[in-house]
Amino acid sequence: MDIGLFLDRDGTINEEVDYLSSPHQVQLIPRAAEAIREANRLGLKVIVISNQSGIARGMFTEEDLAIVNSAIYRLLEQQDAHIDALYYCPHYPGGTTPPYNTECDCRKPKIGMLRRAQEELRIDLSKSFVIGDKISDIQTGNNAGSASILVLTGYGKNQADLVREQNVAVEYIARDLYDAVQHIKSLINRKSLSLS
Ligand SMILES: [Mg+2]
Numbered sequence: 282m283d284i285g286l287f288l289d290r291d292g293t294i295n296e297e298v299d300y301l302s303s304p305h306q307v308q309l310i311p312r313a314a315e316a317i318r319e320a321n322r323l324g325l326k327v328i329v330i331s332n333q334s335g336i337a338r339g340m341f342t343e344e345d346l347a348i349v350n351s352a353i354y355r356l357l358e359q360q361d362a363h364i365d366a367l368y369y370c371p372h373y374p375g376g377t378t379p380p381y382n383t384e385c386d387c388r389k390p391k392i393g394m395l396r397r398a399q400e401e402l403r404i405d406l407s408k409s410f411v412i413g414d415k416i417s418d419i420q421t422g423n424n425a426g427s428a429s430i431l432v433l434t435g436y437g438k439n440q441a442d443l444v445r446e447q448n449v450a451v452e453y454i455a456r457d458l459y460d461a462v463q464h465i466k467s468l469i470n471r472k473s474l475s476l477s
């Protein structure tokens with residue numbers, strides 16, 4: 282069983298742009314590629330989990346999303362950083378566009394995307410990490426029995442206040458994705474986390 286590094290996309294890997302829908306808007310967060318490359322080297326499975334309710338809201342299509350994702354992959358690959366898998370939730374009950382405007386089991390903080398990774402990639406959720414810039418990312422990790430890390434990029438700074446106010450358990454608050462991966466690396470070095 283592998284350890285998963287479940288990464289939110291917007292505000293965690295690439296700069297937050299509301300309802301990012303064009304490859305021209307894609308910009309990586311500083312040191313994000315370096316962080317992912319390091320996670321690859323540590324043998325962690327890097328899995329993107331992304332809520333994309335813009336599809337249910339009729340703002341862009343799954344095809345548009347695929348083009349944006351390819352642009353992100355391309356920028357990462359240029360720096361030798363590799364994503365092992367990507368899951369997204371296109372749903373939103375209040376949306377306008379069938380068949381996406383419905384309840385589902387994958388919209389974070391629900392854990393449907395992690396369950397799929399658990400089965401398809403043989404991931405041990407109890408040893409895995411969920412990293413994101415929103416309280417819903419933190420809750421996703423907690424709901425899955427994984428460790429949650431909040432990054433202060435994207436919406437992270439104001440979400441940190443919410444995490445505190447609502448007393449949501451969080452393993453670590455990181456400056457950015459790179460800092461988060463350094464934290465995990467130190468857990469591995471201190472043998473608080475075993476890779477096998
Ligand atoms: Mg985000």
Ligand SMILES: [Zn+2]
Nearest residue numbers: 370372385387
């Ligand atoms: Zn969904």
